[in-house]
Amino acid sequence: MRTPKTTASLNLLPVMNLVTILIPLLLMGAQMMNLVVVDTTLPAICSVGCSDSDPTDEPFNLSVLVSADGLTLQGVDRGLEEPRIPCTDGHCRSLESYDFAALTRRLTLIKEAHPRKEHLILVPDERVSYEVIIGVMDAARETSDDRSLFPSVTLSGGM
Numbered sequence: 143m144r145t146p147k148t149t150a151s152l153n154l155l156p157v158m159n160l161v162t163i164l165i166p167l168l169l170m171g172a173q174m175m176n177l178v179v180v181d182t183t184l185p186a187i188c189s190v191g192c193s194d195s196d197p198t199d200e201p202f203n204l205s206v207l208v209s210a211d212g213l214t215l216q217g218v219d220r221g222l223e224e225p226r227i228p229c230t231d232g233h234c235r236s237l238e239s240y241d242f243a244a245l246t247r248r249l250t251l252i253k254e255a256h257p258r259k260e261h262l263i264l265v266p267d268e269r270v271s272y273e274v275i276i277g278v279m280d281a282a283r284e285t286s287d288d289r290s291l292f293p294s295v296t297l298s299g300g301m
Contacts, residue, residue: 202259204252204292206245208278209267210234213245215252217263237273242281246291249282253291262292265299 203217212234213227227248229239253259262282266275275297282292 202256202261203263204259204261205263205265205298206278206282207265207267208270208274210269213240213278215248234274237271237277240274240277242277245278246281246285249291250285250289260290260292261294261296263296263298266297 205216207214207216210233212229215225215227227241227244230241231239234240249262264275264278264282266278279295282295284290284293
């Protein structure tokens with residue numbers, strides 16, 4: 143006598159539960175943010191004579207000091223009528239308070255007086271936000287019509 147065949151049924155419910163839990167977990171672990179790199183240089187430590195510049199050139203240490211009171215240019219005596227660029231409302235509370243257009247105009251005057259110079263030192267105060275530092279770097283690198291000003295920006299310690 144033959145025994146009747148029994149069909150086996152698959153229980154897919156545990157597998158479906160596992161997939162339902164794993165899909166949101168994998169989505170949460172995926173990278174949902176893009177990081178942007180800001181091209182800058184650090185001050186070099188070297189012995190005397192490691193500079194690429196001509197030794198007969200006059201020293202050029204153009205610095206932009208960034209504080210809660212505004213922007214201040216230092217290191218260049220020619221080409222500046224006023225080294226200080228105050229904020230629009232007297233105290234810089236936000237990114238929009240800084241006058242980046244005035245900084246670009248003054249740096250354009252300096253670049254016309256020193257066309258071969260490309261280095262600028264950025265000295266931010268510790269209370270200045272990251273967005274303001276990036277705004278100053280953008281204003282110092284090129285003009286609105288894509289003329290290069292000071293593409294090599296070096297970050298320095300706070301004031």
